[in-house]
Amino acid sequence: MSHRNARLTVHGRRILVERVRAGRPVAHVAAEMGISRPTAHKWVRRWRAEGEVGLVDRSSRPRTTPHRTPARVEERVCRLRSDRKLGPARIGPILGLPASTVHRILVRHGLNRLAHLDRPTGRRIRRYERDRPGELVHVDIKKLGNIPHGGGWRVVGRTAGDRNRQATTTERRSSSPVIGYSYIHSAVDDHSRLAYSEILSDERKETAAGFWKRANAFFAAHGITVERVLTDNGACYKSKLFTRTLATAGIAHKKIRPYRPQTNGKVERFNRTLLDEWAYQRPYTSNNERTQALAEFLHTYNHHRSHTALAGQPPISRVNNPAGQYT
Secondary structure (H helix, E strand, O other), X not given: OOOOOOOOOHHHHHHHHHHHHOOOOHHHHHHHHOOOHHHHHHHHHHHHHHHHHHHXXXXXXXXXXXXXXXXXXXXXXXXXXXXXXXXXXXHHHHHOOOHHHHHHHHHHOOOOOHHHEOOOOOOEOOOOOOOOOOOOEEEEEEEEEOOXXXXXXXXXXXXXXXXXXXXHOOOEEOOEEOOOEEEEEEEEEOOOOOEEEEEEOOOOHHHHHHHHHHHHHHHHHOOOOOOEEEEOOOHHHHOHHHHHHHHHOOOEEEEOOOOOXXXXXXXXXXXXXXXXXXXXXXXXXXXXXXXXXXXXXXHHHHXXXXXXXXXXXXXXXXXXXXXXXXX
16 A cells, blocks of 8 residues: 555556656656656566556565564464463463564464454454445434533533533423434444444434435446345334335345344444544534534545544545456
8 A cells, every 4th residue: 555645656656657658757757756767667577477467556565574473473472362362462472472573473363352352262253344335224313412502511610511511401300401312313334334423313213214225326426226224123213114225226124133233233333433523522512513413524524534443544445446446
């Protein structure tokens, strides 16, 4: 992967090659593109030898690693981790290895986090991912308390917060003002993690069905044809209206097993990101201010924010299918 300050991306290398193919001197093209002559000659030479594939980044991993820990030792490290759940600081003295070496071995084999292991058996928990965008979309709802005009008590203090609540609404329950809730409906594509969210006033079946129509249009605008939708067993999703809305568009509806929210984990994890990086990211003085900030967050999440499950790339990188990624 090119670093963020790289002069040449794959697209830039194609431009370089096209200009050289047109008969331009390599030195002139290098000067125009702000790169050195050796760099320009390197990419032209790779293109001539390998074609289009030669313009793609190569792995920086060495061909041989003579000082790597022997495989039998790595196997013992993995066995101690899986069977006894020991960490690097305890495995190291047992095998006579530095803790840092043990940690690198565990990372290499995907055993560095105990959360990734099934505690009773010591086996790695299998993480699934669909093969292409649209094959499965996760849908869920997150409920958030509304913000009174002027800010809540966490921002302005209890006295001013109570005063803002009294001024914001005339609805009362046991003499206390009722601010109510907002419902964030979200849809996340399983393969690309492309996300779409709306802040709505309730979680009724008509609201959920209307949200899905707009979410489906959003995915379609990005070239994604949704095949299957996964939801929990909320009343709005169990309704005939929601299922019929999906069926009309030729989409299958799947519901998770009761009390197993992990099955819908991708949108559940997105909900947590929503809270950390949007809802609670900074103090808001009104519901409108928080609502307006959602669009900016979604654009950043989909187009710019690096995603650990996508090798540090944003979700849009998988939607645009660079270099035939999921053909």
